[in-house]
Amino acid sequence: MDSGGRGSRRGRGRRANRGGEDGDISLSKSMSYALRHGADQMGLQMGTAGDVERVVATNDKQRFKLRSHPEDGRLQIRANQGHSVQVMDLELKAVLAGSPDCPAEAVHGSYLRNWSSIQLQGLSRMRRTHIHLASGLPGEDGVISGMRRDCDLAVFIDVPRALADGIEFFRSENGVLLTPGDSEGKLLPKYFSRALRLRPTRSILPLQ
Known part of the structure; x- marks a missing residue:
């Protein structure tokens, strides 16, 4: 624009x-x-x-x-990201399995009210072109974007496992990890490595 x-x-x-x-x-x-x-x-x-x-x-x-x-x-x-329309000149760097910049985990921020649905159906890109993932939790070193600070649910993704199944990941210019998900625009629960309740105190949530 x-x-x-x-x-x-x-x-x-x-x-x-x-x-x-x-x-x-x-x-x-x-x-x-x-x-x-x-x-x-x-x-x-x-x-x-x-x-x-x-x-x-x-x-x-x-x-x-x-x-x-x-x-x-x-x-x-x-x-830099967050589009529901295709942007042809968006500068994204592909994340390759085994590369130095391929993280073991990435985290998606959401809300506890959505956990029962996410737990069963996985994450969905909804109307956006990508699912957004951060390299860590808000406030950790180097994490400036990728999830909202008011999120009370953090879902961690096993990035190498998803890559091995052919799911693509990209890194935007401000460090956010983006994925279109599978053919239906989803990251299924089998790619979840862990889930955390963030507030009022942090605690581990069962994946199943």
């Missing part, structure tokens, strides 16, 4: 909106929704390039990437 000219209203985005939310946080949420789910269908044009550049630079989860269009130099922006 083009972000428009560079000279417009730089620095005003930190004003709070009506709900008292920081302007940059509000803009980041709007950008995430638009870039992941089809800004063209929303008729959205971003004209506040200064605000957009600042949000991209300061976003703690590195959700976005800016680049200059190769022909006319206009700024373009995209989300």
